[in-house]
Amino acid sequence: MSREEMDALAKERLVGIARTWYDQMRDGIVPFIRLPTRTKRNIAYDDATEVWKYGERESTRAASTEKGAVHLLKMAYLIGFLKQQLVENRSSTLRELYYISEGWKKAKFTAQDESNLLIEDLEIITDVQREAFHLRPEEDGASLFGPLRIRENTRRGAKEMHCQDDVGEAGYPIPNNVDNLEFIDHDAKFVIAIETGGMYARLMENGFDEEYGAILVHLKGQPARSTRRVLRRLNDSLNLPVVVFTDGDPWSYRIYASVAYGSIKSAHMSDILATPQAQFIGVQPSDISDYNLPADHLTEQDINALKAELTDPRFATDYWRTQINLQLDMKVKSEQQAFASRGLDFVTKEYLPKRLSEMGII
């Protein structure tokens, strides 16, 4: 879809909400809107897309109480603002939006959380992502490095570049709006998403990308939406397998889960954000004993988090049950850089090649 078409669609969907309210009021109906309930209990696995999406539960927000009415008033102001932004071809950040509401009197936001949630509500109702409303997130996307040629539609025209040859040590920074990105060609066999910057730099320094035809993607902890969308697109459109390389602790397994299965907060977009085919490469709890990695003791919170994962439907597979129970027995965790205890090259020469061939990727 072209940029103009996308803008027109976003505008039409937003104005559509206002039109519904207009008609409701004209007919003597207190204006209202329906939304799926955004809680853990309302998350269901969708067989067709293999991701977790919102379920059947719905809640209604109506202007029949002061609180409800103010909520709708805020949404009306927000729609009015976004429509204007689309008409004038401008953009703003979530933070700027929060400040813009200063002048909205009763419709003013009390905290940024409130405006962020309203934006997510609008994404859900319109089935359009916030990038289409010309809203930019604050945080930078992460970066990628590898044998991939791309074209990015920037404000200053289209730029073409190769993500190994045309970029520096930091790699290619993933833009906030991934829709402006086109993959031209590539020489890659798979994508490896890496939790920490240290390991990303290690793989780059050791030439792992060149040796194995790997696209390295830095996750920077819990990955931003744009990073997740790039992973999904690399998997989807280039048919490249994706593996996720994190620390060996319960929080890192959740990073893997949000890449592979989607998150609760953005379940309305799981089908474009999640990569169900993504596989976990490590650090596996079994690696800690197999390779005798330096380890820390699990804290009380770690143990609780692992136990919670045992009841999480997203981790209900034999592989995860075995690994998590093993970790609960061993009571230890290791970071991905613990492999350095066996030499700086161990991870790229031994561990990753062995795991990748076990997984049938190389």
Added chain:
Amino acid sequence: MVLAEDLAKQQRSISVAEFFEKNKHLLGFDSPTRGIITTIKEAVDNALDACEEAEVLPDIFVGIKKVDAEVYRITVEDNGPGIVPENVPLVFGKLLYGSRFHQIRQSRGQQGIGISAAVLYAQLTTGIPTQVVSRTGAKARAHRFELMIKTETNEPEIISHEEIDWDRTHGTRIEIQFKSTLAAKKRLVDYLRLTAIVNPHARITADIDGEMTVFERVSGEVPPCPKPILPHPHGIEFGALKRIAAASTGTVEEFLIGSFSKVGKKTADEMIALANLKPTRKVNKLESDELKRLLDAMQAVKVPAPPAQQCLSPIGEDLICKGLEKEIQLDFIKARTRPSAVYGGHSFIIEAAIGYGGKVPPEGTAQLFRFANRVPLLYQQGACAITSCASQVNWKSYGLSQQGLPMGPVLVMVHVASTNVPFTSESKDAVASIPEIEREVVLVLQELGRELKTYLYRRDKKKQQDDRARAICSIIPEIAIKVSEIVERPLVDTSPIEGKIMRKVVAKKRTVDGKVCIDVNNYTAKEVTLVLYNLSRDAAEDAVPRPDFVDSMDGEYNKVWRRTLDAGEAWHIAYTGSGDGSVDLRGVEDGVKVVVDLDV
């Protein structure tokens, strides 16, 4: 046995005065701060009791004045019947001397130690004698005494005695000076306020180191003075039985009928038969084991409850509410007086009240006011049966949160009126756990809890309606403006929503650009005739339509319009002004009208 002889030389009897001199805490003199409160409490209790006996409306003055760094002069003066001069030294200068100890009826003081303990405390800390002025009537002159207590003998020591002129026709005034501090001033004022609450017929004027506070009376009727009754056969112990039996001259039958309440010939004969005694036996000739049998028989036979109406004086639901309302601003107040009940032969009545909102602190646990025989209980709240009962009630089912006591802007008051309040100690701070009393307290609090729940439900419903009215009349029109702008169509009319949802008479006031607009819509199915009041600083000379009546006072104008509106009819008033003030709609039932001030 030289040692025993030596020891014997040291053994001697102890006078009560000496005993209390060493055990001040037993009477509430454990600290200088508490001393003031205890003294005032004892003197005020006596004053109130005396006034009630004489059937005069109490007018009590309480004065506290600092005389030097640590010494305070406490003055309490009443308009009671006064004390005959011969008795003044005994009442104030002898511990355990009083008029009410041997009587079975509700009264504040009982043992006759309180005020003389204060006299004792004064002579211990400052050595200054206590001054008492008393006058018994217009025909008598006033007598002025300076008194101390001889502790070894517990006898009064009259330092001076003279006849003087006094402007009061009757009454008593006491002045005591002892070492103390005013650290507990707040508690002292609380005590006076609480006393005023449960004695709504009393006026109490306090001058605390120059600061005057008046607790005005709200009732002009003296509560009937409780009449003493005879002991109830179920409430008597062996020692007491033996004593009164020894003093009696009649037969067992005459004794039972004549010395106990609710015992007639039939009941007496039943007791005598059960005790296996001859009815003609002289009661003062009975042996100990015979008396014991008689006592058992007295307990075993069923006897009606003692005559509570005669010996008790509950405050009454109406006066409890009035008393609380005058001292504490409340949004809701309800009181209950339970029917009289009995424990161990002693009559008692439980009264309670529950208050909500107003000036009651909204955070934390409820305020608990405890009273016994119209006297506030200030200390040892945790040890008191009233507290444990208030914590036992499941307040959550009445819409309050609870941490032991209920939480929130709640006030709980409980009054135990009895011929014998079972205190946990002589300082009379806490009521002991007596199952019969606890049951009554819990029951009355549950009754009141249900009342509160109804109130809270109605209030929440009202709030919900107001909330809805504000949403519909104020915010939906704003949504309409914005939405119409977005869809680029003419402003959508939201009055159909108002009409459909409200089905009421709706009055809205809104001020825009110096123009005050009042819209009244009759969304009901009936014609209504209404009167609209608008009180504000605007003279509204250009009002369209003209008000039917304008009344101005202190720069405020009360504008009144009268109008009949058909079902579905709308009416609009506008004038130039700043839009302060208020709108009120009358002539329409509360349930079918909504008044919204959109400027607020």
